[in-house]
Amino acid sequence: MKKNIIGLLCLFACSWFAQAQLTLPGAPEGFDKEKEGIARGKIETLSYDSTTVGNARKALVYTPPGFSADEKYPVLYLLHGIGGDEKEWNNGAKPQIILDNLYAAKKLAPMIVVMPNGRAMKDDSAAGNVMAPDKVKAFETFEKDLLKDLIPFVEKKYPVKAERESRAIAGLSMGGGQSLNFGLGNLDTFAWVGAFSAAPNTKPPKELLPDTEKARKELKLLWISCGDADGLMGFSKRTHEYLEAEKVPHLFYVEKGGHDFKVWKNDLYWLSQLLFQPELRVEGLPLPAGVAPGPSAKE
Numbered sequence: 363m364k365k366n367i368i369g370l371l372c373l374f375a376c377s378w379f380a381q382a383q384l385t386l387p388g389a390p391e392g393f394d395k396e397k398e399g400i401a402r403g404k405i406e407t408l409s410y411d412s413t414t415v416g417n418a419r420k421a422l423v424y425t426p427p428g429f430s431a432d433e434k435y436p437v438l439y440l441l442h443g444i445g446g447d448e449k450e451w452n453n454g455a456k457p458q459i460i461l462d463n464l465y466a467a468k469k470l471a472p473m474i475v476v477m478p479n480g481r482a483m484k485d486d487s488a489a490g491n492v493m494a495p496d497k498v499k500a501f502e503t504f505e506k507d508l509l510k511d512l513i514p515f516v517e518k519k520y521p522v523k524a525e526r527e528s529r530a531i532a533g534l535s536m537g538g539g540q541s542l543n544f545g546l547g548n549l550d551t552f553a554w555v556g557a558f559s560a561a562p563n564t565k566p567p568k569e570l571l572p573d574t575e576k577a578r579k580e581l582k583l584l585w586i587s588c589g590d591a592d593g594l595m596g597f598s599k600r601t602h603e604y605l606e607a608e609k610v611p612h613l614f615y616v617e618k619g620g621h622d623f624k625v626w627k628n629d630l631y632w633l634s635q636l637l638f639q640p641e642l643r644v645e646g647l648p649l650p651a652g653v654a655p656g657p658s659a660k661e
């Protein structure tokens with residue numbers, strides 16, 4: 363009885379909108395260690411003709427364990443940072459290990475993960491001065507390459523569900539800024555948006571999301587997270603504060619750590635479990651009360 367009353371009070375007192383920041387827990391021990399005897403997904407490299415850049419461009423693609431051309435899958439576009447390329451996630455996080463383990467634990471919706479090169483220019487390598495203005499500009503140009511070239515290519519080559527509810531965009535740092543800019547700027551294309559440690563390329567809030575009404579209606583998930591020791595925290599925080607003031611449902615997590623793959627692996631572990639699920643609910647992940655049953659409601 364007491365629990366019910368506390369639960370009810372919590373439901374009324376805290377709402378989805380009136381959320382404070384939440385702390386993102388660390389993934390359980392072993393989440394990123396290869397396990398014996400489980401089914402594995404596959405990583406391959408694709409090459410597509412970019413009309414935007416005018417040459418062939420590469421992306422890595424992870425297909426889940428049990429992948430079948432007879433089924434149709436949603437797609438997560440997973441973007442890298444300023445010092446990386448299409449291989450950065452694979453080198454820094456070994457996402458196939460994290461995802462294979464999550465599939466083995468039946469915690470993920472089957473999905474394809476596409477890891478593109480988000481520096482849309484002829485020489486898209488991370489060599490030389492990655493902060494050079496033309497290289498930084500190319501992270502902006504990637505919006506067109508993604509929408510006009512890569513997504514149509516992926517949707518021709520792979521058995522995918524080609525609708526907004528089946529497309530997610532998430533990324534780290536510059537890729538986090540791109541995910542917010544491109545995701546919120548193209549709600550007709552993406553319904554799931556995630557930014558890990560978003561960089562200064564993140565548009566200022568009003569420019570990022572002028573139509574808050576549309577976002578309130580159409581977003582399935584808006585995730586913003588950042589390490590507590592990351593110097594770029596201000597970009598996540600100002601976005602969160604705007605969304606909060608405008609009552610746009612979103613998740614804002616602060617976690618222990620800096621600007622590195624320890625944080626981004628953790629982010630991928632949690633975010634991937636939310637994607638393409640009918641309900642926002644993940645075991646061990648705190649959510650704002652009123653969104654989904656929290657620990658008090660589950661007892």
Ligand code: FER
Nearest residue numbers: 443444445498535536561562
């Ligand atoms: C900057 C600081 C950091 C910047 C970009 C970054 C374009 C990106 C960091 C990353 O992607 O890890 O001033 O300007």
